[in-house]
Amino acid sequence: MFYQTSIKTVCVAAVTFGLIAYAMLGGYFAREIVIEIALLAMLAIALDFLAGYGGMISLCHGAIYGVGAYIFGATTALSGTDPWLAALAAIAGTALFGWIVGAITANVGGIFFIMATLAFGQMAYVIVFESRALGGDDGLAGVGRFDLSAVGVNLNDSLQFALLCVAGMLLAYMVAATVLRSSFGRTLSGIHANEDRMQALGLSVRTHKANAFAISGAIAGAAGMLAAQHTQYISPEYLVWTLSGEALVVVILGGIGTLAGPVVGAALLVTLEHFIGGYTDRWHMFIGAILIVAVMAGRRGLFGEIEHRLSRRSETKTEAGIHA
Amino acid sequence: MSGTEFWATQFLNGLQLSMLLFLLSVGLTIIFGLMHFVNLAHGALYMLGAYIGVSIAMWTDNYWAAFFGAPIGVTIIGIALYTGVIKRMRKEGPMSQVLVTFGLIFVIVDLVRIVWGSIALGIPTPEILQGQVSIFGISYPAYRMFIIALGLAVMAGLSLMLARTSYGAMLRASVENGEMASAMGIDVEKLLFSVFCVGCALAGLAGVVAAPVFSATPAMATDILIPTLIVVVIGGLGSLTGAIVGSLIVGFIQTFGAVLLPSFSSILVYILLAGTLIIRPEGLVPARK
Amino acid sequence: MLEVRNLCKNFGGLAVAKNISLSLKKGERRVVLGPNGAGKTTLFNLLAGTLTPTSGSIILGGRNITRAPVEKRARLGLARSYQKNNLFEGLTVRENLGLAATTASGRTASLRCCAHDGAEMQDIIAEVAEQVGLSDSLDKPVSSCPYGNRRQLEVGLALAARPKLLLMDEPTSGVGPNMIDAFDKLIHALPRDLTMLIIEHDFDLGFNVADSITVLNYGEVVFEGSPEATRQSREVKEIYLGDWNHA
DSSP states (O other), rough: OOOOOHHHHHHHHHHHHHHHHHHSSSSSEEEEEEEHHHHHHHHHHHHHHHHHHOOOOOOOOHHHHHHHHHHHHHHHHHHOOHHHHHHHHHHHHHHHHHHHHHHTTTTTTTHHHHHHHHHHHHHHHHHHHHOTTTTTGOOEEEEOOOGGGGGTTTTSSSHHHHHHHOOOOOHHHEEEEHHBHHHHHHHHHHHHHHHHHHHHOOOOOOHHHHHHHHHHHHHHHHHHHHHHHSEEEGGGGGGGGHHHHHHHHHHHHHOOOOOOHHHHHHHHHHHHHHHHHHTOOOHHHHHHHHHHHHHHHOSSSHHHHHHHHHHHHHHHHHHHHHOO | HHHHHHHHHHHHHHHHHHHHHHHHHHHHHHHHHHOOOOOTHHHHHHHHHHHHHHHHHHHHHHHHHHHHHHHHHHHHHHHHHHIIIIIIGGGHHHHHHHHHHHHHHHHHHHHHHHHHHHOBBBOOOOGGGGGGGTTTEEEEEEHHHHHHHHHHHHHHHHHHHHHHHHHHEEEEEEHHHHHHHHHTTOOOOHHHHHHHHHHHHHHHHHHHHHHHHHHHHHTTTHHHHHHHHHHHHHHTTTHHHHHHHHHHHHHHHHHHHHOOOTTHHHHHHHHHHHHHHHOOTOOOSSSSS | EEEEEEEEEEEEEEEEEEEEEEETTTEEEEEEOOTTTHHHHHHHHHHTTOOOEEEEEEEEEEEEOOOHHHHHHTTTEEEEEEESSOOOOSSBHHHHHHHHHHHHHOOOOOSBBBBGOHHOOOOOHHHHHHHTOGGGGGTTTTSSSSSHHHHHHHHHHHHHTSSSEEEEEEEETOOOOOHHHHHHHHHHSSSSOEEEEEEOHHHHHHHHSSSSEEEEEETHHHHHHHHHHHHHHHHHHHHGGGGGGGG
């Protein structure tokens, strides 16, 4: 079950301040990295919410991110819809997409779930890829951005946009944390721990899983919506399966079922990507290798390991205190 | 081309796609039946089959060398993956194994890009299979006919082996009840290894026979993986009959969907998948009752 | 409270429940006896909804639940505990009971922060923990609880759901004599208006807590009567052969 421990708070705050500082002190390139980290962290938070606390390891979160980008991008670029309205549509649309995938797959466990989510993600990709109205393979340019000039924020400024993305990441974390601390979230953990018993106690497991998928989908969609605003251009690349893999790497590397871990994982992975990117453009190979090593090495992940060690130390301390 | 001829051609196209899907799904499904794990890198092995075939055909200038060499090459790679990665993950459970194979797709696809580049590479059709054959009163490319025949031959061979040989009996027993089978002295580990090898060989075979028709591209790893996964889910994981039924359904729906409902064709199989998961999540022909 | 009429269940050609009829009054404590493989757990699975009967009907509190899904039956007040521990591993005893209490209260969809920890839920958790004797172990992870405590929690999960009908499948399965006494007290201390159906292999405990007894054999009801009548039944004796004398 999820508890907002002080380790989590410290860790998320540290990453947030680090990103803000880097964006403010660094130049344009630094801000691009900050945006990349913030958006990947949002996507990974969405995935960890579902996979770490609900036991549903989805391989279509990359596609949901892309669906969010497309709903926002297509409505602003094609019909000139107000960006706020478009953002709302993107979040609602991805929640609906998540809910449907969740409802369809709720009866099947483990491996079937993985295969089915991979397939439905690919379905979204194929639909976008083949749709002429959405620009097909070429994608769409002319995607809008939020207008925050009323409060004195100019999002065409790279620093201010980067700060918006960091705010988005923080908000995503808080939404996920709040939901996980609620009865809804505890119940989700209950399903993860023992689905049959929850049903025997009177829970409609299927509805609950679908709803959880919808919440997770909305967070992933919000990240995609910000990504579309960032590049102001959308293409089927936003929905490609490798992004789901990248999100999974972030979650496993950071620590699945820790919520704060994905934030750390995203910062680490993007930094690593730019470091390795200086030597080779075969980044995907490293993603795959990291995923394999992270899965083979064990389950806790970086943040999970830190949390585990710290809590064990505090336990031994209290025990020592009692004996003394 | 008259109406009948058109439909006859489509029928054969559907059959040809079904056979490719069958060659891929049969390995996946039986491995699942034995160890409840799905090798998501199976599509990547198919891709490797195509590329290895391309290289062998280039060196030897002989299609048949590629035809026999590619499955062997893929099997060797498969054995390396199995012993190096998958087997070590046995204790961690099927879920971790699946995630590891997902990571393998990334690695293999990028390695292929490094070794063979990103452009499509083809294999010339062997001379003996160039031209057309006449069947049902229509003329149809001989090479595609060869794929159909090959698929049917593998199907018949595997069915006979499962039904008639003691190896087949052990396999069926282990899928039905693994614990019981090992208690009765069947070496499930050895069985598993041999099935994994056969699965890799068939994936490599599918890749090399597909190469003259579709060319080898890095995208083929995931392009074929999704329909193959849909085949095994629809058919029922772990069942040979399920793989046959599923391949035929998916192959024909994709082929005829493209003709009859062009604007929906690409999502028809996904609708089928969704329907199966809701109505009959155990698949049409489940391995266990 | 519970009316079971002509319940049958076949697996292919194998009949695992044959024409079972039962009637439980509100507050009645019925113990189900029978040798291994008599179909006791199958009966529970049919009542709780994890198996669907081939024919027959189940009426709970006047409502026909023969084909109702598991969760619907639970919401109508049916709770069960399992012969094999079926707990939320990895969570604490408090979290286990909290999940059961909240789920039964129907507040699982609430997004309000910490709704789980409300005073009302805490009261239920404390009360149930008291009933099953786990008040001192509330903050222990289930995984570090001894087996006997886990058995108590197994029943606790069912009780935290505040049921009207409680199905207990061998609550004392695998525990020692001290724990059997504890369960005897536990069951006696439960409110008298709670209807119970208990599968029990420990005869002393069974006869001690039962208002009435049903004996199953080969999926059929072979005897029904008071504990006293059961003790004297020739038919029941034959089923258990020599074992009976130990009781």
